Amino acid sequence: MNVSPSRPGAERSGACASSDVSTVRIGALVPLSRPGWVAAGQHLLAGLELAVAEVNDSGGIDGRPLELVVRDTAADPRRAEAAVEELARLGVAAVVGEYHSVVARAAAAKADELGVPFLCSSAVLDALTEEPTRWVARLAPPQSHGWRLYADFLLGAGHTRIAVATEPSVYWASGVRILRDHLAPRGGTVIELDARALTPTALCDALVDHRATALLLLVGFPEPAFSIVTAVRADERLAEVMMGAPAGQPEFAAWSASLGDDGAAIPFLRYLPERLGPLGVRAGTTLRERLAEPPSFVAFEGYDTVVVLAAVLRRHGSDRAGIAAAWPHVAVEGTRGPIQFTRTHGISAWQWDGAPIQVVDRDPAEPDRFRVLHSTCRIES
Incomplete structure (x- = not known):
């Protein structure tokens, strides 16, 4: 995958070059420049872009293509806040992504303030917002x-x-x-x-x-x-x-x-099951080709983010309030298992509480191979 970090304030469309009103625009926050974790941002973006391309190949959202509008956060909370404000003005239906927890917390607070749905892909800090919010949902398991x-x-x-x-x-x-x-x-x-x-x-x-x-x-x-x-x-x-x-x-x-x-x-810690199901295997194969390396769990989180949001958009439309109201009704098969959101004690956002968690390491005899040392769940293919 060839990824060029977007300039501050610059727009990158990951699935449709047009900004025509007939598209459904989704804002994406990713760290694509230092001091952000650039490799994580590239994997996250690869997952988002692949799923958007597949949604559009299958007819989009009721005939309207998804358009991914990408903003580089560079691990800067203030930059993320500004990006959410800009994306809200651009009329995005929702904001997705982000890897760094402190950055995601800033983005979540701004999304809550502005009434923009935010589906957080990868950040794990328990308290994404100070108070419970209906606007924010998360795929990654809480840090605790x-x-x-x-x-x-x-x-x-x-x-x-x-x-x-x-x-x-x-x-x-x-x-x-x-x-x-x-x-x-x-x-x-x-x-x-x-x-x-x-x-x-x-x-x-x-x-x-x-x-x-x-x-x-x-x-x-x-x-x-x-x-x-x-x-x-x-x-x-x-x-x-x-x-x-x-x-x-x-x-x-x-x-x-x-x-x-x-x-x-x-x-x-890695957020993958010991065995991927058919969707995970298929997506993983394509992600490997795009990235020219094995996809990390972050790439799968990005892919699942769009899978969830596309399902919500198809069933509930692109109205922001309607999207936020749909979080508790999500029931989608992702690459790493069935995804549903619940209210979890101590967590302010809607939370996927079934996310798989592993403790793994790189095998000393073969450093490119991962050994699973401890795991919470397994998904059979």
Whole structure:
């Protein structure tokens, strides 16, 4: 797939070059430039664009083609807010996408304020809005669900003294709190190490001093994650320390390409079933061709986003209020299983509570192959 980051304020149409009123316009928020996670944005956009193309090939929405109007958020919350405002003025029926949780939270708040439906594809921060909203729905599982599963995996693997290398962020702070709250009653200890204040070498010394058996990388990608991984792997004192990356950094090809063997055996969260159904297999094959690499779970999230929204548009029309009112009535087969939205305790948006969650790593014997270490569900093909 050839993806060019859109200029600030520039429009990119992913399925129809025309802005004719006969189209149904959908706004898409994706990180396509630094400091955003560009690989994640490219995969997300590939999934969105593929599903839009398939909807249009099958007749569109009651004969009207879908038009994807893409805005690059570059991991900037203010830029996302401005994009939602602009897309609302352009008359989009809904906004979709976004990978970064803090950015998605800003977009969700603005969508709620303006009365624009927002179907969040990939961000996991529990509180996308301060108060419950009828305008926002989400496909990715809440952070509290996935990170508690990850904590259970750590305990099952015998890790009770767990260090986290972290940087300032609402997302990382939320992750630390989830881990601590879940591990402490079960005898686990979470030790915070400031990745800004410690060099990779000093961080290695701290791991030895604290007798940590696991180190979780709650830091930026590629740096300082790459430097920390390299330092820990090179330190003979830490040969038995497991590294983990619950946010999913090792999912993308750049991880393995940059770190090689050092990037293997670092468990992370991935939102795929152990086996894809027929729709997932078919979509995955085409996504692989478009991306020229295996599609990540983010690409499937993008595809499922359009599958859900197209179903809503066909049944309820393109009126914004009608779309928002339809979230609790969604019943759609996605690439990763049947999708429905419910109200979940502590979650402000409408939530797909059946999203699959895995803990996986890259196989040291074959770094391009993923090993499933722990999983919540399986979908039979």
